[in-house]
Amino acid sequence: xxxxxxxxxxxxxxxxxxxxxxxxxxxxxxxxxxxxxxxxxxxxxxxxxxxxxxxxxxxxxxxxxxxxxxxxxxxxxxxxxxxxxxxxxxxxxxxxxxxxxxxxxxxxxxxxxxxxxxxxxxxxxxxxxxxxxxxxxxxxxxxxxxxxxxxxxxxxxxxxxxxxxxxxxxxxxxxxxxxxxxxxxxxxxxxxxxxxxxxxxxxxxxxxxxxxxxxxxxxxxxxxxxxxxxxxxxxxxxxxxxxxxxxxxxxxxxxxxxxxxxxxxxxxxxxxxxxxxxxxxxxxxxxxxxxxxxxxxxxxxxxxxxxxxxxxxxxxxxxxxxxxxxxxxxxxxxxxxxxxxxxxxxxxxxxxxxxxxxxxxxxxxxxxxxxxxxxxxxxxxxxxxxxxxxxxxxxxxxxxxxxxxxxxxxxxxxxxxxxxxxxxxxxxxxxxxxxxxxxxxxxxxxxxxxxxxxxxxxxxxxxxxxxxxxxxxxxxxxxx
Amino acid sequence: xxxxxxxxxxxxxxxxxxxxxxxxxxxxxxxxxxxxxxxxxxxxxxxxxxxxxxxxxxxxxxxxxxxxxxxxxxxxxxxxxxxxxxxxxxxxxxxxxxxxxxxxxxxxxxxxxxxxxxxxxxxxxxxxxxxxxxxxxxxxxxxxxxxxxxxxxxxxxxxxxxxxxxxxxxxxxxxxxxxxxxxxxxxxxxxxxxxxxxxxxxxxxxxxxxxxxxxxxxxxxxxxxxxxxxxxxxxxxxxxxxxxxxxxxxxxxxxxxxxxxxxxxxxxxxxxxxxxxxxxxxxxxxxxxxxxxxxxxxxxxxxxxxxxxxxxxxxxxxxxxxxxxxxxxxxxxxxxxxxxxxxxxxxxxxxxxxxxxxxxxxxxxxxxxxxxxxxxxxxxxxxxxxxxxxxxxxxxxxxxxxxxxxxxxxxxxxxxxxxxxxxxxxxxxxxxxxxxxxxxxxxxxxxxxxxxxxxxxxxxxxxxxxxxxxxxxxxxxxxxxxxxxx
Ligand SMILES: [Zn+2]
Numbered sequence: 001x002x003x004x005x006x007x008x009x010x011x012x013x014x015x016x017x018x019x020x021x022x023x024x025x026x027x028x029x030x031x032x033x034x035x036x037x038x039x040x041x042x043x044x045x046x047x048x049x050x051x052x053x054x055x056x057x058x059x060x061x062x063x064x065x066x067x068x069x070x071x072x073x074x075x076x077x078x079x080x081x082x083x084x085x086x087x088x089x090x091x092x093x094x095x096x097x098x099x100x101x102x103x104x105x106x107x108x109x110x111x112x113x114x115x116x117x118x119x120x121x122x123x124x125x126x127x128x129x130x131x132x133x134x135x136x137x138x139x140x141x142x143x144x145x146x147x148x149x150x151x152x153x154x155x156x157x158x159x160x161x162x163x164x165x166x167x168x169x170x171x172x173x174x175x176x177x178x179x180x181x182x183x184x185x186x187x188x189x190x191x192x193x194x195x196x197x198x199x200x201x202x203x204x205x206x207x208x209x210x211x212x213x214x215x216x217x218x219x220x221x222x223x224x225x226x227x228x229x230x231x232x233x234x235x236x237x238x239x240x241x242x243x244x245x246x247x248x249x250x251x252x253x254x255x256x257x258x259x260x261x262x263x264x265x266x267x268x269x270x271x272x273x274x275x276x277x278x279x280x281x282x283x284x285x286x287x288x289x290x291x292x293x294x295x296x297x298x299x300x301x302x303x304x305x306x307x308x309x310x311x312x313x314x315x316x317x318x319x320x321x322x323x324x325x326x327x328x329x330x331x332x333x334x335x336x337x338x339x340x341x342x343x344x345x346x347x348x349x350x351x352x353x354x355x356x357x358x359x360x361x362x363x364x365x366x367x368x369x370x371x372x373x374x375x376x377x378x379x380x381x382x383x384x385x386x387x388x389x390x391x392x393x394x395x396x397x398x399x400x401x402x403x404x405x406x407x408x409x410x411x412x413x414x415x416x417x418x419x420x421x422x423x424x425x426x427x428x429x430x431x432x433x434x435x436x437x438x439x440x441x442x443x444x445x446x447x448x449x450x451x452x453x454x455x456x457x458x459x460x461x462x463x464x465x466x467x468x469x470x471x472x473x474x475x476x477x478x479x480x
Numbered sequence: 481x482x483x484x485x486x487x488x489x490x491x492x493x494x495x496x497x498x499x500x501x502x503x504x505x506x507x508x509x510x511x512x513x514x515x516x517x518x519x520x521x522x523x524x525x526x527x528x529x530x531x532x533x534x535x536x537x538x539x540x541x542x543x544x545x546x547x548x549x550x551x552x553x554x555x556x557x558x559x560x561x562x563x564x565x566x567x568x569x570x571x572x573x574x575x576x577x578x579x580x581x582x583x584x585x586x587x588x589x590x591x592x593x594x595x596x597x598x599x600x601x602x603x604x605x606x607x608x609x610x611x612x613x614x615x616x617x618x619x620x621x622x623x624x625x626x627x628x629x630x631x632x633x634x635x636x637x638x639x640x641x642x643x644x645x646x647x648x649x650x651x652x653x654x655x656x657x658x659x660x661x662x663x664x665x666x667x668x669x670x671x672x673x674x675x676x677x678x679x680x681x682x683x684x685x686x687x688x689x690x691x692x693x694x695x696x697x698x699x700x701x702x703x704x705x706x707x708x709x710x711x712x713x714x715x716x717x718x719x720x721x722x723x724x725x726x727x728x729x730x731x732x733x734x735x736x737x738x739x740x741x742x743x744x745x746x747x748x749x750x751x752x753x754x755x756x757x758x759x760x761x762x763x764x765x766x767x768x769x770x771x772x773x774x775x776x777x778x779x780x781x782x783x784x785x786x787x788x789x790x791x792x793x794x795x796x797x798x799x800x801x802x803x804x805x806x807x808x809x810x811x812x813x814x815x816x817x818x819x820x821x822x823x824x825x826x827x828x829x830x831x832x833x834x835x836x837x838x839x840x841x842x843x844x845x846x847x848x849x850x851x852x853x854x855x856x857x858x859x860x861x862x863x864x865x866x867x868x869x870x871x872x873x874x875x876x877x878x879x880x881x882x883x884x885x886x887x888x889x890x891x892x893x894x895x896x897x898x899x900x901x902x903x904x905x906x907x908x909x910x911x912x913x914x915x916x917x918x919x920x921x922x923x924x925x926x927x928x929x930x931x932x933x934x935x936x937x938x939x940x941x942x943x944x945x946x947x948x949x950x951x952x953x954x955x956x957x958x959x960x961x962x963x964x965x966x
Contacts, residue, residue, distance in 0.1 A: 046581055050802050052574065052682040053561040053583060055715050084798050086844070088821055095801035148817075150806075279844035281853060284686035284795055286716050 010208045010246075012239040013216060014174045015166035018181055019159050019201040020191045021129065022065045028128045028158035029056030029098065036197050040151035048156035050093030055285050062158035063105070065190040066126045067291060067299045069160050070106025072188045072306050073121045079290040080105040080125070082283040087276050091131035091150050099127035099161075101280045105289065111164070111184065112308040113176050114328035120165030131155040160190070166205065166216060170239075171232035178202055178228055183307045183332060195227055202231055206238040208246070217242070218254040222266055225259055234259040238266050310336045317349040326357035333361055341372035347379040355379065359396050367400040374399055378406035385465050391415045420472075423456070423464055427472050430455040442480055449473060486552045486646035486700040490593065493540065493551035500536035500551025504529055504595055507553045511597070511644045517625055520638040522558050522570055522616045524598040529553065532595040539593075546593030549707055554589055555639040555648040558599040559606060560691070561680035562586055569682050570614040571604045573803045573810045573828025583680020584715070585649060585691050585708040592707045597645050600635030604830045605800065606656055606684040608632050609902035612893055613832045620889070623665055623928060627886035630660030630902070633694070637664040640694045647704050648694040653684045654788055655881075655906025657692040658918035662881035662931025665920045667701040667948070668694045670906075671726075672938045673913030674719035676705075677712030683799040685792040686717075688910040698919060698949045702727035705941065724939050729946035734769050737947060740776035740874035742935075745905045752884045754924040759880050762921045762932045765954040766878075766947070776874060780859065780866040781908050787859035788907045789900060790843045790852050796833075797840030803828060835896065860911045867912050871937045876947050879905050881918035881931035905933060915941050919948040922956040 024034050030047035046054040067077050083101035104125030110118045132154050137146030162181065168174050182200060185191035192199050207219040222238055225231045242252045257266040305313075310331045315322040317339060330336055335356045342352035352375070360369060370378075378399065382392035387410060395409045430452055431438050441448040449470065456469045484492070492498045508526060515521060539546045556562065559569045561579035568574040582590070589596070603613040611619040611634025619634045621627040622642035629638040633650025637660035640648050650657040652670035661668025670692045681691055693704035709723040741763050747756055767773040805811035805824030812823035829837070843852040870877060882902060892899040909916040915938070918931040932951055936944035 046579075049807065051579065051808070052567070052569070052577070052802070053559075053579065053581075053680040055679050057714060057716050086798050086801060088801065088804060090804075090806045090817065093802065093807065095804055096798050277846045279798070279841065279846070279849075281794060281798070281844055281849070284717075285683075 007208065007239060007243050009211055010239070010243045011211045011213070012170045012235065013166050013207045013209060013219075014168035014170070014235055015205040015219070016164045016168065016174060016177060017203045017205070018162045018164075018178065019203075020069070020162065020185050021199045022062050022158040022160060022190050023192055024059055024061045024065065024158055026059060026061075027156040028059050028062050028126070029156055032156065034157050035153070036199070038153055040149070040153060043153045044155070048093065049152060050095075056098060056283075058286060058289070059158060062126065063289065063291065064299055065158070065188070066105050066124065066160050067296060068188040068303060069162070069185065069190050070109065070124050071296075071300050071303055072184050073106070073109035073111055073124060073162070075106035075109030075121060075124055077106055077291060077296050079103070079288060081288050082126075082286045083280045084283050086279040089130070089133075090148065091133045091152070091155065093131065093152060093155050097128060097130065098283050098286070100125035111177065111180060113173070113180055114311065114323060115176070116323050117173075119167045119177055122163040122165055124160050124162040127159050127161060129154050129157040129159050166207070166219075171235035174204060174235050175228050175232045178231060179332070180307060187304055187306055189304075201225075204231060204235060206235055206242070207252070208239050208242045218252045220252065220254065220266070221256045222259050223256060223269075224261075226261065230259055230261050233264060234266060237264060241266065307331050314339050314353065317343050318353040319350055320353065326353050329357045329361050333364060335360060335369060338369060338372050338375050342376040342379050345373070345376035345380065347376050348383045351383055352376070352379045355392070355396060359393055360400065363397065363400045370396065370399040371403060374404070374406055381406055381410065386410070387415060420468065423460075423469055424472060426456055426459050426464065427452075427469065427476065430459060431476070442477055483643055483646065483696070485697055486549065486695060487703055489646060490548060490550045490552050493536065493593075494545060496540050498551075500533035500540075500546075500593075500595060501530070503551050504533040504553055504597070507597060507643070507645060510642065514622070514642050515644065517620065518622050518638050518642050518644075519617065519619050520555070520600055520622075520629075520635045520642060520644055521598040522568065522601045522614070522635070523566060525565060525596055528565065529595050529597045532590070536593050536595065548592050548703065549589065549647070550593035552594050552647055553597045553645040554594040555597055555600045555636055555645040556586065557602050557633050557636050557648070557650045559602065559651060559682040559684075560586055560599075560649060561682065562596070562599065565599070567599070567682065568615070569605045570602045570616055571803075571828065571830070571833070572615045573825070574808075575615075575810055577809050579680070581680065583691075584677035584712045586680060588708050588710075589649075594647070594707075598639075600633070600639055600648060600650075602635055602650075603632035603656075604833050605682070605796070606632040606651055606653055606689075607796070607832050607836050609655070609659055609899050610887075610889075610892065611635060611638075611660070612889065613830055615830065618889060621664055621886045621928075624886060626888055627928065628663065628889055628891075630663035630882065630886065632656040632660075633668075634660045634664075636694050637661050637666055637668065640664070640666045640696055646696060647700060649691055649704075649708070650694060651681055651684070652690050652692045652906075652910065653688045653792060654910050655903040657694065658906045658916060658931070658933060659882045659902055661694055661918040662920070662929065662933075663886040665929030665931075666694055666696055667698050667917065667919050667952075668692060669701050669705060669726075669917040669945075670909060670915060671705060671709060671941060672719070672915045673910075674717050675709045675723055675915070675939070675941070677708075677710075677715045677718050679712055679714035683795075685795040686799060687795060688788075688792055690910075698917075698945060698952045699727065699730055701917065702730060702941075702945045719939075724941050726941040726945050728942040730949045732946050734766055734771040734947055734950045737766075737771045737943070738873065738875045739763070739766050739771045739773045739947065740870055740877045741773065742781065742870075742877050742879045743775050743777045744779065744781040745879035745908075746775075748883075748904065750883045750901050750904065751880055752924065754926075755880045755882070755884060755930050758922045758924070758930040759878070759932060761956075762951055762954070763878060766950065769950055769954060771947075771950075773878075774873070776870050776877065778863075778866040778870050778908075780862040783859045784863055784908045784911055785900065785904050787856040787863070788903070788911060789839070790856035791860065791911070793836040793840030794843045794853050794856075795840065797837045797844065800829075800833065800837055832896070863908055864912045867908075867914060867937065875936075875943055876940070877935040879933045879935065881905055881933040885924035885926055885928035885930060909935055912938075914938055915944050917944055917948045919951050920955060921951055
């Protein structure tokens with residue numbers, strides 16, 4: 001692992017806490033719209049504003065999404081209890097957050113990275129989101145702000161918090177974990193996976209230890225990671241910082257640190273904010289959540305194929321290792337359906353995989369994926385020698401840009417004509433180089449047809465259409 | 481009170497014999513006459529009441545039945561949300577707050593044709609047993625103005641006792657309906673937890689709170705409960721299915737009914753001798769009416785008060801966190817957020833609320849949770865098991881409601897513990913989630929009302945009111961309301 005070598009004898013240990021906003025129509029405990037980007041304080045009601053006398057009513061759809069996430073992460077879905085997490089903050093309408101504490105809905109699962117490594121999942125629990133505070137004036141931080149504005153549209157939006165084991169090693173793997181988790185969340189339909197809109201929020205716990213050590217060092221929790229890039233940068237920075245502290249004989253303080261994207265470094269947050277005692281206790285306004293085994297099973301059955309299974313299927317069809325980059329790319333981009341289409345049309349899966357991982361993946365920046373049937377036919381044409389690789393790439397590009405039929409595109413481009421001309425030229429050369437054999441063939445020795453076709457095959461490195469070459473040969477003899 | 485019952489009034493209004501407006505004006509006249517000395521209300525809503533009464537009259541005139549409480553004036557404890565009408569829990573911190581919605585029980589009363597005469601005084605956020613801890617000043621007991629009406633729903637109890645309204649609603653977290661009912665000589669019931677929706681009831685201790693009715697007689701209390709009970713989707717702790725009909729068995733008598741007199745509460749330390757004597761009389765009266773009366777012990781009840789004073793403050797400390805000056809109610813603006821919180825809550829809450837918030841915060845703190853809150857929850861389980869055991873041999877249980885008759889204003893305000901003892905007989909039903917009702921049964925040595933409490937297992941409201949109705953018939957003639965200052 002390069003990160004370990006970079007830190008010269010130290011290993012970076014990372015555990016991630018990912019908050020995922022669920023794509024429900026309504027909030028977790030009321031009927032208000034769950035929508036991003038609406039006018040502030042328009043999606044609110046007495047319940048999500050925590051007005052006196054209001055009571056929460058659990059959203060069944062949110063529970064279902066939470067179970068989908070848990071089952072996709074191979075967790076056990078168990079009877080669970082909501083707790084109140086008590087602390088004062090203006091964006092928390094009730095000054096407590098309804099969350100889950102010692103009896104979360106999902107426990108004990110794992111997530112498989114494209115590399116094949118499994119990262120343990122401690123829990124994935126349901127909770128409500130807080131409102132959003134904007135500090136106006138000063139440096140945008142609460143202690144410097146002239147005043148603060150609170151938008152409660154987000155208050156009460158359902159979240160699932162997914163807590164990993166500290167099984168992740170280094171910044172790259174942290175990034176892979178979040179990418180894979182995002183793919184799973186999107187696949188389950190529970191999340192839109194948009195980090196930039198805050199649908200996915202990542203906090204990470206980083207510690208370092210000497211390579212080979214079995215114990216964990218004191219960890220720092222890093223907040224304010226708004227992208228995969230900041231996550232990887234923050235892990236790298238923080239690990240290096242901790243190693244530096246230790247190298248100078250110091251001790252790493254267990255604390256919460258804030259990532260500053262501009263400066264590319266972490267800052268210690270005020271220790272005062274860590275002195276919270278959340279005084280968790282069971283939420284008396286809600287009853288215990290006990291999904292019936294039938295419900296859990298029906299959710300399990302309705303899960304789509306998840307990225308790891310899809311990678312395995314693609315790898316098997318194409319005859320490549322499951323950890324290969326092409327497989328990961330194709331599944332990540334959701335192109336594995338095209339592999340499946342190629343296979344069922346009898347086309348070469350390995351060639352399909354290569355075209356998808358390279359040309360199609362690159363073209364996706366500007367265009368949608370090609371039609372599955374057309375793509376399968378194109379792969380067949382290329383594998384059958386009707387198109388050279390360069391020609392196949394050009395046809396594929398047009399397929400993505402304009403759609404249509406690959407044979408028609410090839411014809412329009414004159415690829416077939418050119419291919420036939422080229423074949424005739426090759427045949428001319430072969431005949432010219434073997435005048436005695438040509439005379440015998442013209443005299444009626446049909447066995448020499450095989451000789452000439454063999455020479456054409458060799459001259460074109462196997463790319464020629466041999467049936468077309470045979471026809472050309474016969475025509476040439478007839479007109480000789 | 482020689483006034484007709486709520487049921488009788490509603491019947492006359494429905495038949496068109498009297499108008500809801502005239503019924504209301506009669507009650508408003510009584511309010512005008514005695515409210516200055518009793519102070520049962522923190523807000524009298526005459527205009528709203530007149531509009532509601534006029535609507536009832538229009539319906540009757542149009543041949544539309546306004547419902548089972550047609551034209552019956554009702555007083556509401558000030559922690560029930562009323563749309564557009566101040567709802568303050570008698571706390572400075574909610575001064576002027578007008579809820580944008582009605583509590584479910586308020587909607588159900590209105591749908592039954594009731595007319596809302598006002599919001600009643602209470603101990604701030606329902607924390608107290610005398611209605612002296614109100615930001616609006618104390619309520620006085622209509623039967624003796626030198627005495628407290630009990631609490632925390634003292635205003636509602638006094639309103640019914642003074643004839644301001646035939647019905648009132650209160651909330652009962654540890655006895656806040658039953659104890660003032662006993663002290664004011666009216667009937668007050670706490671239903672099974674989950675039978676009545678808590679939506680729109682401003683929370684004190686969510687796992688204990690229930691809305692309950694006050695009435696001058698048992699039948700009216702059962703009628704009111706039947707109007708407000710039943711499942712509500714807006715309250716997740718609301719019980720599913722059809723609610724039991726509280727008034728189903730009122731006339732059945734007690735022949736063969738098994739009544740257990742709770743040993744731990746009948747003769748406990750702190751139970752005044754005159755109260756204990758009246759309870760024995762009540763038990764004897766039931767026995768002579770054919771009930772099978774036995775003494776029964778529920779040992780876990782000894783720990784009920786301690787468990788309650790951990791659980792209720794713990795939940796309250798969390799429920800009352802939202803009063804922070806940010807969104808509504810009082811705000812004492814200071815230079816920063818934390819200072820604003822502190823100033824707002826210091827100025828907004830009275831001393832008893834502060835005491836309970838501190839107790840509760842402490843009980844939930846890391847390192848203390850298991851020893852306090854956790855242990856209290858275990859006691860709660862023991863109490864439920866103890867009751868289950870008792871109900872194997874009994875249909876209902878009997879105890880005093882309050883250890884004493886109404887005490888003098890100011891007698892206990894300096895001594896919170898003696899005030900807390902007022903709820904020793906009522907708290908167990910809240911911890912168990914079971915129903916209980918207080919029914920007047922004679923008077924104490926001071927001539928003031930004594931209440932007998934009938935307890936029943938969960939959803940045993942029909943049997944509970946059946947026995948309460950029998951006690952009402954068997955009770956010694958009530959002492960005349962003196963209204964005199966002592
Ligand atoms: Zn809402």
